[in-house]
Amino acid sequence: MMLKKIYFPKQPFRPLRRGDIVVLLSVIALLYLGIRLALRAPAAVAGPEISLHPRGLPYYALRSLLRMAAAYVLSLSFTLVYGYFAAYHQRARQILLPLLDVLQSVPILSFLPVVLLSLSVILPEGVAAELASIVLIFTSQVWNLTFSWYQSLTTIPEELQEASDTFLFNWWIRLKTLELPFATPGLVWNSMMSWAGGWFFLMAAEIFTVGERDFRLPGLGSYLQEAANQGNLPAILWGVGTLIAVIVLLDQLVWRPLVAWSERFTLEMVERDYPVTSWFYNALRSSLLIEKLSRFSAALGERLDAWMLQRWPFAARVRISEEKGGLNLPLLMIGIVFITGVGFGAFNAARLLMQVSPTQWIQIVLGLVATTLRVLISLVIALAWTIPVGVAIGMNPRLSSWLQPLVQTAASIPATALFPIFVLMLLSLPGGLNSAAILLMLMGTQWYLLFNVIAGASTIPQDLRYTTALLRLSRWERWRTLILPALFPYVITGAITASGGAWNASIVAEYIEFGGRTLRTKGIGDLIAFATARGEYPLLLASTIAMIVIVVLINRLFWRRLYQLAEERYRME
């Protein structure tokens, strides 16, 4: 029902294009700049005291929530502008799209020290830490939103675009009447995903320490961390309980109403059999106060529209194919300055990379292999349990009606919040952190898969199921001929998201500071986290770049092919 669409630009396969190299170099240059600033950051920073008394929890929860909300507002604004340019300006798109593709593969957590330390040079520590955490959460929320908006803009039915042209919609009316409504279901769904991802990284973004520098922020994440450090079980339970309460409240008061409301923006011309309902949304709709409010805002909107129409009279949208080529001078100048800057940054980054010793390079390669294996294993385990369970839920409406909310709640608890508890339990297992890390990755990623499998199973048409029953196909035959092919596109979509999440999670799963002890296992995530903690910037830069390159390559060479195969061959239409 709610499948996250992943966007891959439709272009011939090539592991790396020219645009990508520019983009990669820009990212490297950016990283270098941050590191240069970070080297000048103060040597010791004292963190705030975190009180473990439950009475402090509402305050901490509020701080965390505000942080999330700020990051989300930032994400949404960024998304609207960026996606608009990428969709409607051909020249801009050539840079913006590959940039987005690489940025979403960047391990967010290795950006944290760079962002944080460079900000702390310019701003007071408290503000810097707050801003850094917001930027961090932003980077975990924004990419899928932007892709969703971009994809909506480029898939608006041609006839609705033509109607907007014929009836002389200016950009504002077009945005309000066509583009935003059309994109709403995707944006709402991706906002939910973004918030889930945001919680995951909020925990990490609040408990940040670099060597002697303590950048902890008052919030739920730091509360849980402190509780785990002190081994205070009641406090852990209080913290987790509060977190769950916040998430459930958000779900009931924000997301469900939004989903119920956004149903009206689907293009389908038939009514749904089981529309999503929300008691809160229904209550709002029948409220007199809200009715007055909406009448007032309608009057206000009328004025705004009139002003907008006067300010920007109708102009036909530029058709991409008609845009004439040719260089203009300002753009060329900006390009030259940009490329010079990138070149300089990349050059210096390369000099920094020279400081990485051969043994460290060997470690990086070994780490990449180890982490790749872990990601793979966690994916296999996740597939092994989500496919049968997801199919059972998806093909049985009665089961799914009461299991779905349960699964959703379970999925929305950020794995990072539970890490300390799980680490305690898992370390006693054979293999120690080596195998524990796999389970930690799994915790964060399996839900994407489960949701997608459920969505896929519920789209299998009833008549095909009757047919397989009539043909008396054996269980295996039924899976082989009907269920697995039908699930394929959904599983691929889920697996792409899940493996992306697993790579990111490796940074928190392979290197754990806990109760004064440091636990490590070989992996690229471990190297990134270790380099961060020690302030070894050349190693940080090298291992981050290594991870970006491998993730981008895996996406291009492996996932994208499977995704296109799935789209072309196995889509039920």
Added chain:
Amino acid sequence: MENATLVQLEHVSQIYRSGERRFYAVQDINMEIREGEFVFLLGPSGCGKSTLLRIITGLQAPTEGLVLYRGQPLRGVNPRATIVFQTFALFPWLTVQQNVEIALKARSVPSDIRVPRVLDLLDRVGLDGFESAYPRELSGGMRQKVGFARAMAVEPELLCLDEPFSALDVLSAESLRGELLELWTEGKIPTRAILMVSHNIEEAVLMADRLIIMDKNPGRVISRVTIDLPHPRQRKSPRFLEFVDQVYGILAGQTQPEHIELGAAPGKPGVTRWLPDVHVGNLVGLLERLNETPGDTEDIYQLADDLGVDSDTLLKLVEAAELLGFVTVAKGDITLTPLGEAFSDASILARKEIFATRIRRLPIFQWLLELLRRAEGRKLNWDVVQTALSLELPPTEAEKQLEILVAWGRYGEILAYDDETRIITLELAGGLPVSKDARGG
């Protein structure tokens, strides 16, 4: 007619580029629309009539040629023209009233003028009581009424209709046609001229003052017919049927000597004859129907009713039957040939054999067979063949042609195709089993 000219097209062409090649969507169109006229653009699908409508309304700028509106060159979207779309193009998230209102709002009409005007208009098209309904709650016919109300709300001088009835069921379409004609002939709307795109011949003769008849490959005007019947027109009247017969005659053409009819193979000098997109099963139906007719001859327009297909499909079937030598066409009449009769009488397997020998004579088919014969293992990947065809045709057309080739070849058991591997194989004559999974439609 002495009325002023609204629209004038001079040597208008729309060219698409695909790689190095250029394809004409429409070529060298000259036409005009005068005040007081109801003009039809009539032609088979793919003849570029919708493209022409978009050029006339300014949604699309032509690659070559001049578009004049009231004597002035048209730049960008023409604010004095609106379109009623085939698929309605309503905003599903707006109510009926909002859907109509938005057209006026975009023109800065304030709400105290806008709302009464919209309500009045909805009342006039018979949507009173549905103001707050959403499009998805309405039937197709009512949705199109909203489309009409929206287009008329802005009081356009030129009302353009892009196959407005073809997505509707027969009864809704018929009643909407009547209502539109009533509004138009009784002067109830301030519209000065109507341009309608259609492939339905009867509809055109029923409504139009003038027909501009187009054909495809490349899209061009082949004929113009003035229909001087008074309204309301009687579908069964002899003069009405004469016009219908005449238009069918123009669109179905005249069976030419074989070498002209078959055309040249792709890549060879001369005009390549592309295959009409028809199901072989429907072709059999057409021939069986003709076989039952005394004298094996029939007016083409008569068949449309009997077979329950629209004129576009019928004309494609006639073209296919003609191409295969099963029928001949002259002056709007279709006659079954002895070969067609033999085919119609034959058993299923014998039909396949006749069909196979007939398609082997088509140059485009010979081209494909030659390509396969020279290939290793007598098999080729779909994409390879499609790329080869793309040298001659726009990519979407190339894909379509290959689909037809493979479907016909499969029916004749000359070709096999495996959708898994996308491999097209040349079957040894009368040997191998027919491949299983039929590729889409």
